[in-house]
Amino acid sequence: xxxxxxxxxxxxxxxxxxxxxxxxxxxxxxxxxxxxxxxxxxxxxxxxxxxxxxxxxxxxxxxxxxxxxxxxxxxxxxxxxxxxxxxxxxxxxxxxxxxxxxxxxxxxxxxxx
Amino acid sequence: xxxxxxxxxxxxxxxxxxxxxxxxxxxxxxxxxxxxxxxxxxxxxxxxxxxxxxxxxxxxxxxxxxxxxxxxxxxxxxxxxxxxxxxxxxxxxxxxxxxxxxxxxxxxxxxxx
Numbered sequence: 001x002x003x004x005x006x007x008x009x010x011x012x013x014x015x016x017x018x019x020x021x022x023x024x025x026x027x028x029x030x031x032x033x034x035x036x037x038x039x040x041x042x043x044x045x046x047x048x049x050x051x052x053x054x055x056x057x058x059x060x061x062x063x064x065x066x067x068x069x070x071x072x073x074x075x076x077x078x079x080x081x082x083x084x085x086x087x088x089x090x091x092x093x094x095x096x097x098x099x100x101x102x103x104x105x106x107x108x109x110x111x112x113x
Numbered sequence: 114x115x116x117x118x119x120x121x122x123x124x125x126x127x128x129x130x131x132x133x134x135x136x137x138x139x140x141x142x143x144x145x146x147x148x149x150x151x152x153x154x155x156x157x158x159x160x161x162x163x164x165x166x167x168x169x170x171x172x173x174x175x176x177x178x179x180x181x182x183x184x185x186x187x188x189x190x191x192x193x194x195x196x197x198x199x200x201x202x203x204x205x206x207x208x209x210x211x212x213x214x215x216x217x218x219x220x221x222x223x224x225x226x
Contacts (some may be wrong), residue, residue: 019179024176034214034215036217039221041204042196042216042217042219042220043117043219043220044156044203044206044217045215045217046215046216049214072212089155089156091156097209097213098159098207098213098214098215099146099168099169099213099215100146100161100169100171101146101148101158101215102158103154103155103156103157104155106155106156
């Protein structure tokens, strides 16, 4: 049972554009929602994370929007750069910690010149 | 601080063999989690150790086991290897204080022939 659904599977954005990746979850007990960025040959790196007590969190060019009633959250990458080309994973966990993460299936982002 | 280190980085085994992977967490981090990453199943949680005790376990067969030492270093073992065990095995460490964010190592690429 896939508890976190991620879309799209792949995304091509022009340099300077906005990249948007969406995730939906089923388990209402989830209370921690991080986004990870993974480059080929590397492990996932934590980008930004949110908890359900806020609807939006921004760190630099990266913003998480969270809709608790719809059980959805999304990652927005503003002013996308070629260096942002990577695979992005959303994830979720429960119990007030980041342990035992349930990951989405990943989105391969390509930012073109 | 040095990041999470995993050894070896690459490993080739044959079916039926067993394998041991090692993970050294970030200094001061006492929690270590293991994940399996495959193209088909994505990132899946294996288990988490804290203070030498398994705290969480994912849905993997008993052939997958782990342990944690007093210095927080962790090992995972896979016995009776199957072709389907070919994957990138990722270790993540966290500090149970605060939000317990997971920081991943580069992974061990296991190929089972």
